[in-house]
Amino acid sequence: xxGVTQTPKFQVLKTGQxxxxxxxxxxxxxxxxxxxxxxxxxxxxxxxSASEGTTDKGEVPNGYNVSRLNKREFSLRLESAAPSxxxxxxxxxxxxxxxxxxxxxxSGTRLTVV
Amino acid sequence: xxxxNQSPQSMFIQEGEDVSMNCTSSSIFNTWLxxxxxxxxxxxxxxxxxxxxxxxxxxxxTAQFGITRKDSFLNISxxxxxxxxxxxxxxxxxxxSQGNLIFGKGTKLSVKP
Numbered sequence: 001x002x003g004v005t006q007t008p009k010f011q012v013l014k015t016g017q018x019x020x021x022x023x024x025x026x027x028x029x030x031x032x033x034x035x036x037x038x039x040x041x042x043x044x045x046x047x048x049s050a051s052e053g054t055t056d057k058g059e060v061p062n063g064y065n066v067s068r069l070n071k072r073e074f075s076l077r078l079e080s081a082a083p084s085x086x087x088x089x090x091x092x093x094x095x096x097x098x099x100x101x102x103x104x105x106x107s108g109t110r111l112t113v114v
Numbered sequence: 115x116x117x118x119n120q121s122p123q124s125m126f127i128q129e130g131e132d133v134s135m136n137c138t139s140s141s142i143f144n145t146w147l148x149x150x151x152x153x154x155x156x157x158x159x160x161x162x163x164x165x166x167x168x169x170x171x172x173x174x175x176t177a178q179f180g181i182t183r184k185d186s187f188l189n190i191s192x193x194x195x196x197x198x199x200x201x202x203x204x205x206x207x208x209x210x211s212q213g214n215l216i217f218g219k220g221t222k223l224s225v226k227p
Contacts, residue, residue: 004156033214040123042202042217043157058214090156092215103215105156 003027006091006106013081013113021076021109023091029104030096032074034058034066036087037108043090049074051096081113118203118218126226127197133190135221137203146186147204147215148177157202161188198223 007022025032030051035043035058045058049068063085065077074093078085091106119138127133137146145164149157161172163179163186170177174191190197200220207216 035217040219042118042219043215045214045216048214059216092156103159105158107155 004091004093004104004106006089006109008109009107010110011112013078013111015082015113017081018077018079019081020078021089021091021111022073023075023106024073025091025093025104026072027093027095027104028071029093030071031094032068033092033094034064034074034076035090035092036060037090038087046076046089081111083113085111086113087111118205118216120203120218120221122221123219124222124224126224127193128226129194131193133193133197133223134187135201136185136187137218138185139205140184142183143205144183145206146177146179147206148175148186148188149202149204149217151200151202151220153199160201193223195225198225 004025013019033048034046036046037043044060046060046064047055047058047066049055052068052071055066055068067075089109092103094103121136147162148160150160151157160175161170161177163170163177166179166181166183168179176189178187180186186203200222202220203218204215207214
């Protein structure tokens, strides 16, 4: 089925380790997003990419980097993981141009930093 | 920044009951969106509202865009067990080069034991 695919689904890291969360969409969407979800906090935007070749900071970008590898793929990197980055991470995409109906979310990556 | 206040934070439902939740803000918005998140999944769009006073239904769900443009309501009629999950309100933030979604903290619906 068409949609947004995130890998891995689960990950445990030690403090200071690095890792990259992968996201790919097969809907030919222009815009892609990374959110984090913490209990009682809703979803907060980390970074987004309005189109291939551009990235912008969201509400909580500190400690993260992103790469829009091509139109399909948008990765999120933690260079030196901290316990405060324990969270569920969601990738989303939409056609762009303010397309409200087109936000499609992946099923999430559950990250624990010990 | 723009904050969305959702209430209640959580509620327990019994099958067949009607459910109401709302979202408020100190800022005026041009859109209100309601999403549902099932356990272990990402959010899915339920209803989108585009103008003040608009009332839109999607099956047993009805949402309204408040006249003041600072609030929105979501009602679920005759609830069923699969209604459990977290419901989020959201609006589009058009700052910067591209609109992105700003979410409330969610209302968690659970089944009464």
